[in-house]
Amino acid sequence: MSLISPWRADFPGILSLHDEGQTYLDSAATAQKPQAVLDALRDYYSRGAANVHRAQHLPAQRATQAFEGVREQLAGWLNAADSREIIFTRSCTEAINLLAYSLDIPWQAGDEIVISALEHHANLLPWQQLAQRQQLSLRILPLSAAGEIDLQQAAALIGPRCRLLAVSQLSNVLGRWNPLPALLELARAQGALTLVDGAQGCVHQRPDLAALGCDFYVFSAHKLYSADGVGVLYARQQAARLLRPWQFGGEMLSHTDYQQASFLPPPLGLEAGTPPIAGVIALGAALRYLDGLDAQAVARHEAALHHALLDGLRQRPALRLLGTPQCALASFVVDGVHGSDLAHLLAEQGIAIRHGHHCAQPLLHSLGLPGACRVSLGLYNDGEDLARLFSALDNALALLQ
Amino acid sequence: MNPLPDAAQTALEQFSQAAGWEQRARLLLEWGQRLAPLSDAERCTANQVQGCSSQVWLVADGPAGASQWRADSDARLLRGLLAVLLARINTLPVSELAQLDIADWFNQLGLQRQLTPSRSNGLHAVLQHILKHA
Numbered sequence A: 001m002s003l004i005s006p007w008r009a010d011f012p013g014i015l016s017l018h019d020e021g022q023t024y025l026d027s028a029a030t031a032q033k034p035q036a037v038l039d040a041l042r043d044y045y046s047r048g049a050a051n052v053h054r055a056q057h058l059p060a061q062r063a064t065q066a067f068e069g070v071r072e073q074l075a076g077w078l079n080a081a082d083s084r085e086i087i088f089t090r091s092c093t094e095a096i097n098l099l100a101y102s103l104d105i106p107w108q109a110g111d112e113i114v115i116s117a118l119e120h121h122a123n124l125l126p127w128q129q130l131a132q133r134q135q136l137s138l139r140i141l142p143l144s145a146a147g148e149i150d151l152q153q154a155a156a157l158i159g160p161r162c163r164l165l166a167v168s169q170l171s172n173v174l175g176r177w178n179p180l181p182a183l184l185e186l187a188r189a190q191g192a193l194t195l196v197d198g199a200q201g202c203v204h205q206r207p208d209l210a211a212l213g214c215d216f217y218v219f220s221a222h223k224l225y226s227a228d229g230v231g232v233l234y235a236r237q238q239a240a241r242l243l244r245p246w247q248f249g250g251e252m253l254s255h256t257d258y259q260q261a262s263f264l265p266p267p268l269g270l271e272a273g274t275p276p277i278a279g280v281i282a283l284g285a286a287l288r289y290l291d292g293l294d295a296q297a298v299a300r301h302e303a304a305l306h307h308a309l310l311d312g313l314r315q316r317p318a319l320r321l322l323g324t325p326q327c328a329l330a331s332f333v334v335d336g337v338h339g340s341d342l343a344h345l346l347a348e349q350g351i352a353i354r355h356g357h358h359c360a361q362p363l364l365h366s367l368g369l370p371g372a373c374r375v376s377l378g379l380y381n382d383g384e385d386l387a388r389l390f391s392a393l394d395n396a397l398a399l400l401q
Numbered sequence B: 001m002n003p004l005p006d007a008a009q010t011a012l013e014q015f016s017q018a019a020g021w022e023q024r025a026r027l028l029l030e031w032g033q034r035l036a037p038l039s040d041a042e043r044c045t046a047n048q049v050q051g052c053s054s055q056v057w058l059v060a061d062g063p064a065g066a067s068q069w070r071a072d073s074d075a076r077l078l079r080g081l082l083a084v085l086l087a088r089i090n091t092l093p094v095s096e097l098a099q100l101d102i103a104d105w106f107n108q109l110g111l112q113r114q115l116t117p118s119r120s121n122g123l124h125a126v127l128q129h130i131l132k133h134a
């Protein structure tokens, strides 16, 4: 089966890296951008930039309209009930920190925040630090041998003192979908709030937040084929009422004198200062681009590519996969070979993959590994990318084994 | 300018003849293999260089005023990089070490890419450590 990506030519970055002899297989870290996103950035700046929400002049009206238009667009894309549920941040990481600082619920010492054992540091450290500040207890949902959150143990760990469940949708190390419906149900049954970290998940499956029913959902635009510097926080209307301003400055207030101020409700009350205007407009272009693709064809291509990736990795007996990946990526180690040696020799051959702990140190530690190599895919990758990866892997292992 | 230390001269000859990544990698593996390992006691946290994704240990010894280091790593290519680094800097008077253009040294060996300040490879952190403690 030939694995051709009909969308590859839409991504100048992929073509240009290819011309340089580089095979890009690190899209879980950040994705390449389609021409439509580059055009949107160029158009915004070349037609005349302006700040949003402030001035009366035409450029400002145009910028504000485009910026707020993307809020609407996102509400539609995520199947949210209302565009006021969409809050712009600078990254997924900032969105989670926003929650950790602005979630105003009467924490009692000993209340519980529950996360899983496979969370990215972005969905671990803000809660770990909040737990330390408020004397809360941070509970960790363990994984089964396959690398899945163990639902039986989850049922025991998500108890009556659980105030918040924060879990990712798709693991950036194991490439598995977490059993969100069951987990969210367990949290709701205890009256806990729920946050889903969609940083990886939203790239490979369009989110349906009405169906998912979480209180908060976060992701970064740069992994979703758009520019960096933009994060999105979805906050269900009832849950958004629990959020207090956390950064203070321009645009987020209704009135202030020197001593006292009153603030706007979300979303604007949580968006202090000039937002990443160009990036938000570019995100709108990315969503339009993605909406214009045949979603089923994309899903089929990604599945076939992932299948071929796993096949090729499994054909090399020296490699040991981490868990059983379902989608988007695969991590592996080679017993007796240092991952950094392998990554070094792959880089020498123009293969862009990543070795390290992938911002999930506790997970790798629990697997008894100092690090792992991760190959991750975007919709622009094709069978030839994989062929180059495999041949480079064979060359590297021939030298190292 | 002072002549290159002997070991550095050898490295320069070998690496400048290497055609392509594969030969460079083989040379690095060989140099790494010849690098005398540190003892278990020396591979301790106190000697570990922070900021590397692989483990790297550095021990300063030798007469005062001269730069004399021993190093070890759990990654084999990094051991090779450490070996060609030490080949260049060991036995230099400390005053010369500060003047030395290390980037140029790796450039001459065709290894300049290994010196990027990213954490993916420990060489940059090793250099910072040596310069700080020279």
Ligand SMILES: Cc1ncc(COP(=O)(O)O)c(C=O)c1O
Pocket: A028, A029, A091, A092, A093, A094, A120, A122, A123, A168, A170, A171, A172, A197, A199, A200, A220, A359
């Ligand atoms: C699962 C997951 N959550 C959160 C993040 C953080 O994203 P960012 O660095 O864009 O804030 C990442 C990025 O690697 C991720 O993979």
